[in-house]
Amino acid sequence: MQLVLARLRGRKLRARQIETRMRSKDRHRLHEWLVSLPSLGWLTVFFLFPSLIVFAIAFKPSNPFGGIDPGWTLDTIRSLVNPAYLPIIWRTLWLSFMTTLVCILLATPTGYYIARSEPGRQRLLLLAVIVPFWTSFLIRIFAWKVILHPDGAVKRALVFLHLLSPDTSLLYSSGAVLLVMIYTFLPFAILPIYAAAERFDFRLVEAARDLGASPLGAFLRIFLPGVRRGMVTAILVVFIPALGSYVIPDLVGGPGGEMIGNKIAQRTFVDRNLPHASALSACLMLAVLVPLLLVLMQQTQKRSQGKANET
Amino acid sequence: MKRNRVPLVVTALVLVFFYLPMVILIINSFNASRFGGSWEGFSLYWYARLLNEHEIWAAVENTLVIGVAATLISTLLGTTAAFALHRYAGTLQKAHYTLIYTPLVVPEVLMGMSLLLLFVSLGVDLGLFTIFLAHVTFCISYVAMVVLARLQDLDFSIVEAARDLGAGWWTATWRILLPLLAPGIAAAGLLAFTLSVDDFVISFFVAGPGSTTLPIRIYSMIKHGSPPLINALSTILLVVTFTVLLITQRLTQEKKR
Numbered sequence: 001m002q003l004v005l006a007r008l009r010g011r012k013l014r015a016r017q018i019e020t021r022m023r024s025k026d027r028h029r030l031h032e033w034l035v036s037l038p039s040l041g042w043l044t045v046f047f048l049f050p051s052l053i054v055f056a057i058a059f060k061p062s063n064p065f066g067g068i069d070p071g072w073t074l075d076t077i078r079s080l081v082n083p084a085y086l087p088i089i090w091r092t093l094w095l096s097f098m099t100t101l102v103c104i105l106l107a108t109p110t111g112y113y114i115a116r117s118e119p120g121r122q123r124l125l126l127l128a129v130i131v132p133f134w135t136s137f138l139i140r141i142f143a144w145k146v147i148l149h150p151d152g153a154v155k156r157a158l159v160f161l162h163l164l165s166p167d168t169s170l171l172y173s174s175g176a177v178l179l180v181m182i183y184t185f186l187p188f189a190i191l192p193i194y195a196a197a198e199r200f201d202f203r204l205v206e207a208a209r210d211l212g213a214s215p216l217g218a219f220l221r222i223f224l225p226g227v228r229r230g231m232v233t234a235i236l237v238v239f240i241p242a243l244g245s246y247v248i249p250d251l252v253g254g255p256g257g258e259m260i261g262n263k264i265a266q267r268t269f270v271d272r273n274l275p276h277a278s279a280l281s282a283c284l285m286l287a288v289l290v291p292l293l294l295v296l297m298q299q300t301q302k303r304s305q306g307k308a309n310e311t
Numbered sequence: 312m313k314r315n316r317v318p319l320v321v322t323a324l325v326l327v328f329f330y331l332p333m334v335i336l337i338i339n340s341f342n343a344s345r346f347g348g349s350w351e352g353f354s355l356y357w358y359a360r361l362l363n364e365h366e367i368w369a370a371v372e373n374t375l376v377i378g379v380a381a382t383l384i385s386t387l388l389g390t391t392a393a394f395a396l397h398r399y400a401g402t403l404q405k406a407h408y409t410l411i412y413t414p415l416v417v418p419e420v421l422m423g424m425s426l427l428l429l430f431v432s433l434g435v436d437l438g439l440f441t442i443f444l445a446h447v448t449f450c451i452s453y454v455a456m457v458v459l460a461r462l463q464d465l466d467f468s469i470v471e472a473a474r475d476l477g478a479g480w481w482t483a484t485w486r487i488l489l490p491l492l493a494p495g496i497a498a499a500g501l502l503a504f505t506l507s508v509d510d511f512v513i514s515f516f517v518a519g520p521g522s523t524t525l526p527i528r529i530y531s532m533i534k535h536g537s538p539p540l541i542n543a544l545s546t547i548l549l550v551v552t553f554t555v556l557l558i559t560q561r562l563t564q565e566k567k568r
Contacts, residue, residue: 032399036407039392039451043410046448050425051417057428068432110325113318125322127560132329135552136509138529139545143332146339146538183332186325215315237416244418247512251533261420268424268516274431281424292416299412300405 051285058279068274076279085263091174092259096242099181103189103238104231106182111193111230112223116202126194133187141251144180145171148252172254180248185241189234196230197223229298236295240288260284333549340542357543367544370528374508377439377524381446382504388447389454389503390496396455397462414452422449423516430517437519445517446510450503457502461495494562501559505552 058076061069114125132140147154148170155170170176204226208218224231246261253259260280267277343354361367392411396404414422426445427437435441469491473483489496511526518527532541 032395032401032403035391035398036395036403039388039395039455040407040410042388042448042451043414046426046429046444047414047422048410050429051421053428053432054421054425057432106321106325109318109321113322116318125326127556128326128329131553131556134505134556135333136526136529136545136548138511138526138533139336139541139548140332142529142533142541142545143336145533146542147332147335183328186329190325219315240416241418244420246420247530261418264420264424268427274428277424278428281421284418285421288418288421292413295416296409296412300408303408304400 054278054281054285057275058282060275062273062275076275079276080279080283088258088260088263091257092243092245092261095174095178095181095259096239096245098178099185099242100189100235100239102178102182103186104193104234106186107189107193107234108224108227108231110190111197111227112219114190114194115197115200129187129190129194137184138247140184141180141248144176144183145252148176148179171252172257174253174257176252177245177249177257177259180252181242181245184248185238188237188241192230192233192237193227194230196227196233200226229302232298233295236291240291240295243288244284336542337546337549340539340546342539342542344539357539358547360540361543361547364540366523367525367528370523370525373439373522374525377443377446378504378507380443381450381507382500385447385450385503386454386496386500389451389499390458390492392451392455393458393462396459411452411455414449415456419512420516423513426513427516437517438522441517441519442514442522442524445513446507449510449513450506453506454499454503457499458492458495461492465491498559498562501555501562505555 057068059072059074061071061073061075063069110129114122114129117125149155150169150171158170200223205218205222208222209215213221244261245259246265249257249259249262250265253262260283264277264280264284267273267280340357341353341355342350343356344351392407396408396411423445426441426448430437430441465488470483470487473487474480478486509526510524511530514524515527515530518524529541529544532544
């Protein structure tokens with residue numbers, strides 16, 4: 001009898017223990033939700049949801065007053081199949097590709113150099129790379145517009161040296177767009193490559209040299225694979241925003257330098273045709289999606305590795 | 312071991328490439344010439360002209376109002392987000408992190424376009440308020456990233472010591488963790504403010520009549536206005552930016568001392 005009572009009491013006790021553990025786990029979940037909810041909610045309403053709306057509005061009819069009519073239509077999607085868009089799509093891809101390529105070619109030696117500098121100089125160099133990141137985007141484009149201007153110093157110097165005929169325009173061409181895009185995106189490429197190079201163990205390069213590798217061979221076969229992740233991040237954070245460039249081609253590109261971003265803005269501000277603009281945006285979003293998923297996968301992987309190291 | 316000179320040369324060229332346009336711009340702002348093609352003597356004429364441009368000052372006011380409001384809200388939301396990301400692990404935080412990280416990479420045109428469509432389809436009037444909402448949205452991510460980096464560097468044994476000595480969760484957070492994090496949160500807030508004040512693309516999409524911000528004003532000046540005036544305005548803005556950056560550098564150095 002006693003034994004049965006004791007066993008019953010024990011069971012009751014254990015049940016209570018489990019219950020409190022469950023409750024503390026619930027409280028843990030509740031805390032997590034409370035702390036996460038403000039930012040999670042805001043970004044769901046103002047980022048995730050609007051991104052999805054873009055796809056829906058592409059199937060809505062437009063009205064001549066710049067609004068959106070009820071009902072559904074496939075006309076907007078059909079109007080996208082337009083040979084006039086082909087050169088623009090091609091130019092967007094080509095300019096983004098070239099920008100990424102030149103940025104990586106310049107950023108890799110720069111990141112390498114900064115990582116190998118002594119701490120004092122390293123801080124100074126890093127600051128020098130970050131300053132353009134903080135200064136106004138429009139002002140930096142404007143500075144180039146002045147330099148490339150037909151009356152500007154560069155143009156006159158090139159004409160004086162007979163490198164350029166007085167009739168060619170430096171401004172308003174896809175070359176000008178490429179130059180300013182490289183200027184704008186280069187800091188974004190240097191920072192991740194520097195961050196990876198800083199964690200790289202340079203004794204590996206020295207070991208390779210001692211074993212008879214040439215300086216270039218050691219750089220290409222030891223250093224580059226070592227900072228591969230930083231390079232992938234650099235490529236993606238340059239290429240994705242480059243695809244959506246709008247202000248740069250708008251200010252220095254002229255009609256011969258237009259990109260998809262310009263077309264989206266024109267449909268929005270000039271024609272007031274929101275469904276057409278959102279159909280174009282939906283296409284751009286799909287183009288961005290694959291590289292975006294790649295960068296996200298890399299980031300979450302890095303994060304979970306970091307967490308695993310912590311514990 | 313003899314170092315190769317190529318990285319040094321490339322780095323030097325990159326720095327010249329970064330700074331030459333800005334230096335030319337600053338020098339030109341003191342040029343008396345109307346077109347900036349040739350040097351016609353030192354002058355503060357364009358700075359004086361700037362004082363009479365009432366539209367610019369109205370735009371500055373709008374920009375500052377939005378900047379301050381967006382900074383406050385996004386710093387709050389970004390900091391709580393960083394706490395959540397740092398404290399918890401699991402599916403919810405994975406989704407949370409994705410939602411925080413994606414706005415950093417998505418092209419601005421897409422963000423501007425999708426927010427415009429949201430406001431149009433909800434029937435919200437475009438103006439200062441919609442610009443404010445848009446700015447908070449992209450600032451949250453930057454704030455969260457800066458604070459999260461700081462949390463990962465933080466020595467949590469101090470917080471644990473406080474808990475062991477009898478401080479409750481609230482006291483430990485409020486009296487120990489937040490003061491330790493304050494420089495990081497301040498730096499994140501300054502970054503948010505700079506981004507808000509500087510943003511053009513997203514603001515342009517969600518701006519309405521009468522809600523011209525400074526970058527929108529500068530854009531229309533670049534398109535239609537007189538270049539020397541923009542030179543002077545740009546120089547002032549560059550000086551402000553350098554000052555803010557110096558303050559931030561001070562704040563970040565404090566931790567290392």
